[in-house]
Amino acid sequence: MKKVFKAALFATALLFLTNLAVKAQSKTGFIYFGVVVQAMPERPVLEKTLQDYQKQFADQYQAMQTEYQTLGAAYEKGRTTMTDAVRTAKEAELTDLQNRMQKFSTDAQQKIEARQNELLKPIIDKVSVAANAVAKEKGYSIIIDATQNILVVKNDADDITPAVKLKLGIK
Secondary structure, three states: OHHHHHHHHHHHHHHHHHHHHHHHHOOEEEEOHHHHHHHOOOHHHHHHHHHHHHHHHHHHHHHHHHHHHHHHHHHHHHHHHOOHHHHHHHHHHHHHHHHHHHHHHHHHHHHHHHHHHHHHHHHHHHHHHHHHHHHHHHOOOEEEEOOOOOOOOOOHHHEOHHHHHHHHOOO
8 A cells, every 4th residue: 555655646746747847848938919010011001901991981981971961951951941741751861871871880890890800811820920930949838929018027038029020021
């Protein structure tokens, strides 16, 4: 029984020491991922494409707004001479247009966000591949995105941002 207990104790101690050794060998680094993405040479083209896409929605919204203002001004001008039925119909028309504008705005924002994600994906993938390569080269097992500046303790030597930029050929 003592031999079984000693063997179990030895195995537990060995497992504990192995776990400590593995933890001691894991190396954690960090990257300012957003900084690298912003520095990518493809970024200005992406921003121009996105601005052009947003402008399409802005132009449509402006046309709707002009129509709303025109209908509103006509309503205000003739309101006192309208019958109750006409006034109610005009108010419903204004409310309907206002609701359509609100829905259009929400839908446009969702489409713009989806387009931005679609355009950013190749850049993010490229930065991720480079970050993984640098992490492997430098022996890091964990890389944390420090863009949000939530790191409590950090060693500048563990910042792989410059190495990833170098690997991507950007300054």
